Amino acid sequence: MKTRITEMFGIQHPIIQGGMHFVGFAEMAAAVSNAGGLGIITGLTQGTPANLAKEIARCRQMTSKPFGVNLTFLPSLTPPDYPGFIKAIIDGGVKIVETAGNNPQKWMPALKEAGIKVIHKCTSVRHSLKAEAIGCDAVSVDGFECGGHPGEDDVPNFILLPRAAEELQIPFVASGGMADGRSLVAALALGAEGMNMGTRFIATKEAPVHENVKQAIVAASELDTRLVMRPLRNTERVLKNAAVDRLLEKEKAMGANLKFEDIIGEVAGVYPKIMKDGAMDAGAWSCGMVVGLIHDVPTVKELVDRIMREADEIIAKRLARFAA
Numbered sequence: 001m002k003t004r005i006t007e008m009f010g011i012q013h014p015i016i017q018g019g020m021h022f023v024g025f026a027e028m029a030a031a032v033s034n035a036g037g038l039g040i041i042t043g044l045t046q047g048t049p050a051n052l053a054k055e056i057a058r059c060r061q062m063t064s065k066p067f068g069v070n071l072t073f074l075p076s077l078t079p080p081d082y083p084g085f086i087k088a089i090i091d092g093g094v095k096i097v098e099t100a101g102n103n104p105q106k107w108m109p110a111l112k113e114a115g116i117k118v119i120h121k122c123t124s125v126r127h128s129l130k131a132e133a134i135g136c137d138a139v140s141v142d143g144f145e146c147g148g149h150p151g152e153d154d155v156p157n158f159i160l161l162p163r164a165a166e167e168l169q170i171p172f173v174a175s176g177g178m179a180d181g182r183s184l185v186a187a188l189a190l191g192a193e194g195m196n197m198g199t200r201f202i203a204t205k206e207a208p209v210h211e212n213v214k215q216a217i218v219a220a221s222e223l224d225t226r227l228v229m230r231p232l233r234n235t236e237r238v239l240k241n242a243a244v245d246r247l248l249e250k251e252k253a254m255g256a257n258l259k260f261e262d263i264i265g266e267v268a269g270v271y272p273k274i275m276k277d278g279a280m281d282a283g284a285w286s287c288g289m290v291v292g293l294i295h296d297v298p299t300v301k302e303l304v305d306r307i308m309r310e311a312d313e314i315i316a317k318r319l320a321r322f323a324a
């Protein structure tokens with residue numbers, strides 16, 4: 001399938017694996033790229049630019065296909081070494097960067113000068129237009145369903161994607177709630193040029209996370225995610241567990257007085273415990289509502305091939321029936 005996104009990134013299928021903290025290691029990115037999609041290494045998970053450089057080199061040994069790096073710009077008193085991470089990306093010859101969080105304007109000149117294509121993750125039309133205005137090449141539009149940070153506007157993809165299509169000139173992918181061939185065809189119908197998946201890619205054989213995480217995803221339904229940190233205007237969609245219940249009780253009890261320090265035990269430094277050790281109640285971890293559509297743990301290639309086969313069938317058979 002050819003779209004503006006497959007052309008832009010030089011990939012076979014319009015399927016991207018979004019950056020995921022403590023999931024987006026070289027194994028994950030390479031598996032997706034080898035399957036014909038676009039795999040993405042999560043920059044900040046590496047901790048230092050030197051480690052990111054090593055991870056990029058490791059990924060290059062696992063695939064000859066294009067892959068990207070995610071850089072998440074977080075509001076922080078002591079920010080990570082972003083110039084160092086960008087240097088590691090440029091020196092590593094990576095040509096695609098997925099930015100997320102704060103506006104990446106400050107970093108655009110360096111990225112563009114190195115010939116890097118930038119896809120910025122946005123949860124609203126106004127942020128998408130801003131991304132277009134500052135020279136981003138594409139946008140990943142994240143609806144309210146998404147795992148991770150859906151923003152504060154709460155607009156689901158059935159509205160957000162066609163609104164983005166009404167306004168944007170640059171191509172965009174649909175992100176949030178995407179799982180299968182139906183998702184891809186729907187995303188294309190609503191104006192997107194492909195799709196980005198997070199949660200679905202965690203439940204694959206190659207995802208370098210503890211088996212407990214994959215089984216928790218398969219076991220969960222679409223009713224099992226919760227929004228946390230809304231009082232801090234840092235809303236995150238996570239899978240419900242004991243830590244999330246505790247966190248929500250604190251939010252309820254403290255109301256507008258809640259501070260980040262009050263919930264540090266439930267959110268800070270919990271990813272390695274969950275993703276590596278499989279301690280499923282160790283804290284709050286991002287997970288999308290799409291978890292209700294995930295019933296198996298295929299290889300990445302099986303998943304991607306299945307999506308493309310389903311999409312072709314829906315377009316050629318199911319939709320063709322309605323075209324007369």
Ligand SMILES: Cc1cc2nc3c(=O)[nH]c(=O)nc-3n(C[C@H](O)[C@H](O)[C@H](O)COP(=O)(O)O)c2cc1C
Pocket residue numbers: 017018019020021023042070072099100101121142145146147148149175176177178196197198199200285286287288289290
């Ligand atoms: C476990 C997990 C960790 C994530 N970490 C990040 C991250 O560090 N940076 C980022 O930009 N997005 C992150 N995301 C968001 C994904 O890249 C993607 O936008 C989102 O998962 C799409 O929604 P879906 O889960 O419904 O597919 C994360 C998502 C998950 C599920």
